[in-house]
Amino acid sequence: MSVIASPTATTSEPGLSRRFCVAPMMDWTTSHYRYLARQLSRHTLLYTEMVTTGALIHGDTARFLRHDEAEYPLALQLGGSDAGELAHCAKLARDYGFDEVNLNVGCPSDRVQNNMIGACLMGHPDKVAEGVQAMIEATDLPVTVKHRIGIDGRESWDDLCEFVEKVAAAGCRTFIVHARIAILEGLSPKENREVPPLKYDWVYRLKAKYPELEIIINGGIKTFDECHEHLRHTDGVMLGREAYHNPWLLAGVDSEFFGTDAPVRTRHEALRAMLPFIQSELERGVYLTHMSRHLLGLFHGQPGGRQFRRYISENAHKSGAGLEVIETALDKVRESDAEIAEA
Numbered sequence: 001m002s003v004i005a006s007p008t009a010t011t012s013e014p015g016l017s018r019r020f021c022v023a024p025m026m027d028w029t030t031s032h033y034r035y036l037a038r039q040l041s042r043h044t045l046l047y048t049e050m051v052t053t054g055a056l057i058h059g060d061t062a063r064f065l066r067h068d069e070a071e072y073p074l075a076l077q078l079g080g081s082d083a084g085e086l087a088h089c090a091k092l093a094r095d096y097g098f099d100e101v102n103l104n105v106g107c108p109s110d111r112v113q114n115n116m117i118g119a120c121l122m123g124h125p126d127k128v129a130e131g132v133q134a135m136i137e138a139t140d141l142p143v144t145v146k147h148r149i150g151i152d153g154r155e156s157w158d159d160l161c162e163f164v165e166k167v168a169a170a171g172c173r174t175f176i177v178h179a180r181i182a183i184l185e186g187l188s189p190k191e192n193r194e195v196p197p198l199k200y201d202w203v204y205r206l207k208a209k210y211p212e213l214e215i216i217i218n219g220g221i222k223t224f225d226e227c228h229e230h231l232r233h234t235d236g237v238m239l240g241r242e243a244y245h246n247p248w249l250l251a252g253v254d255s256e257f258f259g260t261d262a263p264v265r266t267r268h269e270a271l272r273a274m275l276p277f278i279q280s281e282l283e284r285g286v287y288l289t290h291m292s293r294h295l296l297g298l299f300h301g302q303p304g305g306r307q308f309r310r311y312i313s314e315n316a317h318k319s320g321a322g323l324e325v326i327e328t329a330l331d332k333v334r335e336s337d338a339e340i341a342e343a
Contacts, residue, residue, distance in 0.1 A: 020236065021176070081121055106118060148182045303333065
């Protein structure tokens with residue numbers, strides 16, 4: 001196990017594919033969740049939580065960029081708008097071994113808007129283009145943009161095309177498109193993931209209009225059947241909440257989309273593979289509950305799954321809680337040799 005907490009030049013970029021991705025999600029796609037996800041799929045592209053340029057430049061850089069080599073392929077998502085700061089952080093992404101650096105132009109929260117971060121930048125395509133160009137000039141990593149199809153006040157097809165064209169002219173070749181507008185006033189971030197209607201056809205139209213660009217579709221995708229339909233029109237799919245709440249879904253990705261065997265056969269096998277990592281984190285002073293919360297969905301829908309979740313929820317937060325909590329919880333669910341076929 002090799003943890004990257006200081007700069008390194010090692011990446012896995014040559015094998016990078018965006019055919020199937022897990023979305024960056026604040027408080028969810030932490031290193032601990034990503035380690036679990038990697039036990040289930042070798043090929044899924046994983047993203048960090050959004051990290052602001054200010055946090056990286058003025059905060060504990062090594063803590064924010066810490067990850068395990070087992071998480072590769074792995075992309076760093078940045079929040080920011082200052083071209084110089086974005087360039088500096090793009091260099092850090094390369095130095096710390098990430099495979100891609102992504103700019104967040106989709107987060108609708110008030111907090112990030114006040115700092116000119118996230119979806120509000122869709123109203124400033126020239127500024128996004130300037131930042132993207134600076135990032136591209138600063139690193140040889142792929143620089144990508146994740147954005148909405150619009151924001152209130154700039155929600156027309158022409159507005160979306162203007163944004164994509166200006167950012168593409170700055171050198172961006174990959175656009176990850178959440179197929180909803182973001183309503184910047186009056187809706188919470190949670191409501192912005194659910195209330196504005198999905199317009200998948202707009203993402204399909206983007207790919208048809210700009211075939212030279214890589215277009216990845218995001219928003220409300222839950223099943224492999226849906227993924228295959230989207231892949232008829234786009235270059236890749238990105239799942240968010242479904243991949244977090246039902247992580248076993250990822251165990252079917254490698255065979256379904258990449259034609260390779262899954263790394264594990266059962267949920268038990270995946271969790272047992274996590275134990276040395278969890279132990280090393282415990283020894284580093286990480287509380288068990290900070291890791292175990294990402295495991296709660298692993299046995300979703302399985303006999304004993306509710307007891308598994310309850311035992312962890314009731315015991316992982318206790319002082320001195322260690323691997324015995326996970327092992328006892330694991331005893332409450334039955335292992336099945338046929339699980340991989342059900343993913």
